[in-house]
Amino acid sequence: xxxxxxxxxxxxxxxxxxxxxxxxxxxxxxxxxxxxxxxxxxxxxxxxxxxxxxxxxxxxxxxxxxxxxxxxxxxxxxxxxxxxxxxxxxxxxxxxxxxxxxxxxxxxxxxxxxxxxxxxxxxxxxxxxxxxxxxxxxxxxxxxxxxxxxxxxxxxxxxxxxxxxxxxxxxxxxxxxxxxxxxxxxxxxxxxxxxxxxxxxxxxxxxxxxxxxxxxxxxxxxxxxxxxxxxxxxxxxxxxxxxxxxxxxxxxxxxxxxxxxxxxxxxxxxxxxxxxxxxxxxxxxxxxxxxxxxxxxxxxxxxxxxxxxxxxxxxxxxxxxxxxxxxxxxxxxxxxxxxxxxxxxxxxxxxxxxxxxxxxxxxxxxxxxxxxxxxxxxxxxxxxxxxxxxxxxxxxxxxxxxxxxxxxxxxxxxxxxxxxxxxxxxxxxxxxxxxxxxxxxxxxxxxxxxxxxxxxxxxxxxxxxxxxxxxxx
Numbered sequence: 001x002x003x004x005x006x007x008x009x010x011x012x013x014x015x016x017x018x019x020x021x022x023x024x025x026x027x028x029x030x031x032x033x034x035x036x037x038x039x040x041x042x043x044x045x046x047x048x049x050x051x052x053x054x055x056x057x058x059x060x061x062x063x064x065x066x067x068x069x070x071x072x073x074x075x076x077x078x079x080x081x082x083x084x085x086x087x088x089x090x091x092x093x094x095x096x097x098x099x100x101x102x103x104x105x106x107x108x109x110x111x112x113x114x115x116x117x118x119x120x121x122x123x124x125x126x127x128x129x130x131x132x133x134x135x136x137x138x139x140x141x142x143x144x145x146x147x148x149x150x151x152x153x154x155x156x157x158x159x160x161x162x163x164x165x166x167x168x169x170x171x172x173x174x175x176x177x178x179x180x181x182x183x184x185x186x187x188x189x190x191x192x193x194x195x196x197x198x199x200x201x202x203x204x205x206x207x208x209x210x211x212x213x214x215x216x217x218x219x220x221x222x223x224x225x226x227x228x229x230x231x232x233x234x235x236x237x238x239x240x241x242x243x244x245x246x247x248x249x250x251x252x253x254x255x256x257x258x259x260x261x262x263x264x265x266x267x268x269x270x271x272x273x274x275x276x277x278x279x280x281x282x283x284x285x286x287x288x289x290x291x292x293x294x295x296x297x298x299x300x301x302x303x304x305x306x307x308x309x310x311x312x313x314x315x316x317x318x319x320x321x322x323x324x325x326x327x328x329x330x331x332x333x334x335x336x337x338x339x340x341x342x343x344x345x346x347x348x349x350x351x352x353x354x355x356x357x358x359x360x361x362x363x364x365x366x367x368x369x370x371x372x373x374x375x376x377x378x379x380x381x382x383x384x385x386x387x388x389x390x391x392x393x394x395x396x397x398x399x400x401x402x403x404x405x406x407x408x409x410x411x412x413x414x415x416x417x418x419x420x421x422x423x424x425x426x427x428x429x430x431x432x433x434x435x436x437x438x439x440x441x442x443x444x445x446x447x448x449x450x451x452x453x454x455x456x457x458x459x460x461x462x463x464x465x466x467x468x469x470x471x472x473x
Contacts, residue, residue, distance in 0.1 A: 005032075005033035005036055005037065006033075006037065006171065006466070008025065008029070008030055008033040008034075009033050009034055009037045009171030009172070010171045010223070010464065010466075011025075011030075011174075012174060012222075012223060012224045012226065012227050013076060013079045013174040013175055013222070013226075013227045013230055013231075014224070014226050014227060014230060016030060016078065016079055016174065017076075017077075017078075017079070020067045020072070020077070020078055021067075023067070023068075026060075026064045026067070026078075027060040027061075027063040027064045027067065027077070027078030027123060028057065028060045028061055028064050030060070030078065030080065031056050031057055031059075031060035031078075031080055031123050031125070032057070032060075034056075034080045034125060034171070034172060034173055035051070035053050035056060035057075035125065037170070037171050037172055038051055038125070038126070038167075038172045041150075041170050041171075041172065041467065041468050042167075042170075042172060044148065044150075044153055044468035044470050045147060045148045045149070045150055045153060045157070045166040045170065045468055046129060046144065046145060046146060046147045046148060046163075046166075047128055047129060047147060047162075047163040047164075047166035047167040047170070047172060048082075048126045048127065048128055048129065048163060048167065048172070049085050049095065049097075049126075049127050049128070049129050049143070049144045049163070050085070050092055050093070050126050050127040051125060051126035052091075052092065052124075052125065052126055053125075055091065055124070056080070056123050056124065056125040056126075059122075059123045059124065060078065060123050063077050063078035063121055063123060064078070066121070072121060073119075073120065073121035074119060074120030074121045074234070075120045075121075075230060075233055075234055076117060076120045076121055076122045076175065076230065076231070076234055077120065077121025077122075078121060078122075078123060079121075079122050079123065079174050079175055080122075080123050080125050080173040080174055080175070081117050081122040081123065081124055081125070081173055081174065081175040081176065081177070082124070082125060082126055082127065082128050082163075082164060082167055082172070082173045082175075082176045082177065083114055083124060083126075083127050083128070083177050084127070084128050084130055084160075084161055084163065084164050084176075084177055084178055084179055085097060085127040085128060085129060085130050085163070086130050086133070086134050086160075086179055086210075087111045087113065087114060087177055087179065087218070088107070088109050088110060088111040088114065088207075088208075089107075089110055089111070089114045089124065089127065090107065090108055090109055090110045090114075090118075091107060091108075092107060092127055093107055094107065094127070095143060096130065096132065096133050096134070097129065097130045097131055097132040097133065097134075097141030097142075097143050097144055098132045098133060098141065098142070098143055098336065099142055099143050099332075099335040099336070100328055100332040100333075100335065100336060111206065111207055111208075112204070112205040112206060112207055112235075112237075112239035112241060112242060113177050113204055113205070113206070113218055113235045114177065115239070116234045116235055116237045116239075117175070117177070117234055117235070120234050122175060122234075125172075125173055128161070128163030128164040128166075128167055128176065129141070129144045129147045129162065129163030130159065130160045130161065130162070130163060131159050131160050131162075131337065131340075132336060132337045132340050133211065133321070133324060133340065134159075134160035134179060134181060134184060134210075134212075135160070135321060135337070135339070135340045135343065136159060136160065136339065136340075136394055136404045137158060137159050137160065137182065137183060137184065137187050137394075137404040137405070137407070137408050138156045138157075138158060138159045138160075138162065138391075138392075138393065138394060138404065139156065139157060139158070139159035139160060139161075139162025139163055139188070140156075140391070140392055141337060142335060142336065142337055146391050146392045147159075147162045147163050147166060147391075148166065148391050148468075148472060149166065149191060149192060149388050149391065149433075150166055150169045150170045150192060150465045150468045150469065151169075151192065151193065151388070151432055151433055151434060151465055151469055152388070152431070152432065152433060152469050152471050153391070153468055153469060153470045153471050153472045154390060154391060154471045154472040155191075155387075155388035155389060155390065155391055155433065156191065156388055156389060156390065156391045156392070156393070157188050157191050157192045157388070157391075158187040158188035158189075158190065158191035158192070158384075158388065159184060159187065159188055160179070160181075160184040160188075161176075161178030161179060161180070161184050161185050161188050161196070161221060162188045162191075162192075164176035164177070164178045164188070164221045165178075165188035165189055165191070165192040165194055165196070165221060166188075166192060168192070168194045168221050168222060168223055169192045169193060169194050169223070169464055169465055170464075170465060170467075170468060171464070174222065174223070174227060175220065175222060175227065175230075175231050176220070176221040176222065177218065177219075177220070177221075177235070178196060178218070178219055178220070178221045179210070179216060179217065179218050179219075180196075180198040180216070180217045180218075180219055180411075180415065181210060181212040181215045181216040181217070181317070181320075181415060182212075182215065182313060182317060182405060182408060182411060182412040182415050183408045183410075183411025183412055183415070185197065185198050185217075185219050185221055185423075186198055186383050186411050186421060186422065186423040186436070186438060187383065187384060187408060187411055187423075188221075189221060189383070189422075189423035189425075189436060190383030190384045190423045190425075190434065190435070190436025190438075191384065191387075191388040191433070191434060191436070192388075192434060193425040193428075193434030193436075193462065193463065193464065193465075194221060194222065194223055194425065194462070194464070195221070195222055195223065195224065195225055195227075195228055195422065195423065195424060195425065195453065195457075195462065196219065196220070196221040196222075196228075196422060196423050197219045197220055197221075197228050197232070197420065197421075197422040197446065197449065197450070197453075198217045198219050198414070198415075198420060198421050198422070199217055199218070199219045199220075199232065199235075199236070199420055199446050200217075200246070200418060200419060200420045200443060200444050200445070200446060201214060201217055201244070201418035202242070202244045202245045202246040202418075203217075203232075203236055203245075203246055203420070203444075203446060204217070204218040204219060204232075204235045204236055205218075205237075205238065205239035205241065205242035205245040206218050206242050206244075206245075207239065207241035207242050209242075209244075210320070211320045211321065211323050211324035212316075212317060212320035212321075213316070213320055214244070214418065215313075215316060215317065215320065215415045215416070216415075217415065217418075218235065219235075220232060220235060223462065223464055224457070224462065225257065225450055225453045225454040225457050226254065226257060226454070228253075228422075228450065229253035229254045229257055229450050229454075230253075230254065232253040232446065232450075233251075233252055233253055233254070236248065236251070236253075246444070251447065253446065253447055253450055256447060256451055257450060257451060257454045258454065258458075259451050260295060260296065260451070260455045261292055261295050261296060261297040261451070261452050261455045262295060262296030262297065263296060263297070263298075264292075264297045264298070264377045264378065264452070265297070265298045265300070265375065265376050265377050266292055266297050266298065266299045266300070266376060266377060266378045266379070266380060266452075267299075267300055267301075267302045267304065267372065267375075267376040267378070267379045267380070268289045268299050268300065268301050268302070268379075268380045268381075269301070269302065269303045269304060269379060269380070269381050270282060270285070270286065270301070270381070270382070271303075271385075272303060272304065272306075272308075272381060272409065272410065272413070273303040273304075273305075273306075273307070273308075274307065274308040274409065275308075275382075275385050275409040275410065276385060277382055277385040277386075278385060278386045278387065280387070280429050280430065280435075281382055281384070281385065281386065281387065281429070281435050282382070284426055284427035284428075284429075284435045285380075285381075285382045285426060285435065285437055287426075287427070288380075288424075288426035288427065288437045288456065288460075289380055289437075291456055291459050291460065292380070292452070292455075292456070294459075295455055295456075295459065299380075300376070302376075304368065304369060304372045304379060305368055305372065306365050306368045306369075306413070308409065309361070309362075309365055309412070309413050309416055310405055310406070310409065310412070311358075312358045312361045312362055312365065312416060313405060313412040313413075313415070313416060314403075314405060315350060315354055315355065315357075315358035316355070316358050316359070316362070316416075317343075317405070317412075318343050318344070318346050318347035318350065319347045319350055319355055320347070321340065321343045321344040321347050322344045322345075322346075322347030322348045322350070323347075324344065325340075325341070325344030325345070325347070325348070326344075326348065339394055339403075343403070362416050362417075365413065365416050365417055366416070366417045366418070369414075369417045369419060370442075370443065373442035373443070373445075377441075377442070377448060378439055378440065378441055378442075378448065378449070378452055379439075379440040380437060380438065380439060380440075381410045381437075381438045381440065382410055382435075382436065382437065382438060383410060383411070383423040383424075383435075383436030383437060383438040384407070384408070384410065384411075384436060385407065385409060385410065386399075386407055387429045387431070387433040387434075387435070388433050388434075391472065395407055410438055411438070414440055417443075418443070419440060419441060419442060419443050419445070420440070420441045420444075420445055420446040420449050421438055421439065421440040421441065421449070422438070422439045422449050422450070422453050423436040423437070423438055423439075424436065424437045424438075424439060424453050424456055424457070425437075425462050425463070426456070426460070432469075437456070439452050439453055
């Protein structure tokens with residue numbers, strides 16, 4: 001059974017802003033409801049590594065005063081938001097899921113995305129969990145333990161933005177900052193049934209730069225497409241600290257959101273030509289693709305024409321892990337996730353020739369997708385080839401996997417190409433676990449991805465869990 005406060009927690013940011021304008025809800029009332037929700041359900045899923053009620057309520061009171069004067073500070077004034085614990089936030093330690101980080105250092109700086117949310121009036125309630133240094137596609141770490149899936153707490157929510165995904169699904173805030181270096185926004189969005197967008201590389205300024213270099217993106221995770229569009233308006237604002245950042249174009253991502261997909265030419269690849277997909281997921285994704293046909297798009301079943309780029313991704317990802325690892329002392333290395341140590345130590349063995357060859361192969365992959373999008377506006381694929389598996393494991397047993405990228409064949413190709421991609425919830429397995437549809441856009445095509453995602457959402461509204469389904473012992 002839910003109460004009024006729980007109902008408040010499931011309102012979207014766009015709905016809350018209308019309430020604030022009409023004075024039918026206040027930011028203080030909403031923030032108290034969200035903090036109560038976190039206290040009630042977070043123990044089941046371990047989505048947060050830090051919650052700061054005093055700071056959140058102080059920000060909410062300031063927001064309430066502005067709304068009472070009809071002078072909101074910005075686009076998200078009074079909206080509860082969270083920050084992944086890889087991203088700097090003033091006054092809060094950024095521990096990156098690791099025991100190696102010095103907690104006593106000065107935490108006096110916001111990362112660009114946090115700064116923009118704060119400037120626009122968001123109420124920051126806490127930091128969400130991540131695997132150590134965001135290194136894998138599930139969320140557990142030596143520092144914070146295991147984060148769990150709201151739909152079945154014996155299962156993983158995915159990662160590395162698993163805490164943000166679980167928080168979003170269970171109404172513990174509206175706007176959630178995630179990062180994505182190989183699927184880390186889209187995989188947990190797919191496993192938990194929320195909406196997540198990996199913006200084009202450089203669209204959302206980042207600082208400091210990720211150890212994973214140009215593989216790593218920052219993006220929004222929310223319960224609705226409209227909230228992601230709103231969040232993009234804020235997060236895409238410029239910041240001089242990111243010299244990779246794209247020129248700021250001032251786009252309002254809410255404009256055109258309801259334009260639909262009629263007349264678009266869309267490619268659908270069920271396996272990208274090389275992936276093995278669980279039959280339940282394949283069926284659900286195919287049914288979701290048929291919705292786009294019903295909505296007036298022209299859909300062709302076609303593979304984009306590249307071979308499995310897993311070796312390219314592993315080379316560049318492991319090399320990034322090695323660059324982070326080489327700066328740590330022997331004492332720090334001894335308290336790290338053993339899997340991360342294995343990956344980093346393998347990366348330390350890579351030659352300059354191997355890195356150069358991977359970089360050249362990456363360029364060919366990017367060219368292939370640019371040419372694909374000369375014919376097709378969008379590409380649809382499954383987000384993931386399998387449903388959520390046992391929490392605490394890097395990969396499920398008995399399927400021949402050796403590392404997490406083996407079960408993420410649909411996400412990391414588009415980190416290599418840097419183009420925008422989103423995960424849309426498109427159904428459930430018989431066991432009640434969410435299934436995700438990935439929408440991949442052309443370079444710099446976030447607006448088109450959001451437009452297509454909204455068309456699907458309007459036809460098939462997203463469903464969130466009202467309570468955590470506690471099944472783990």
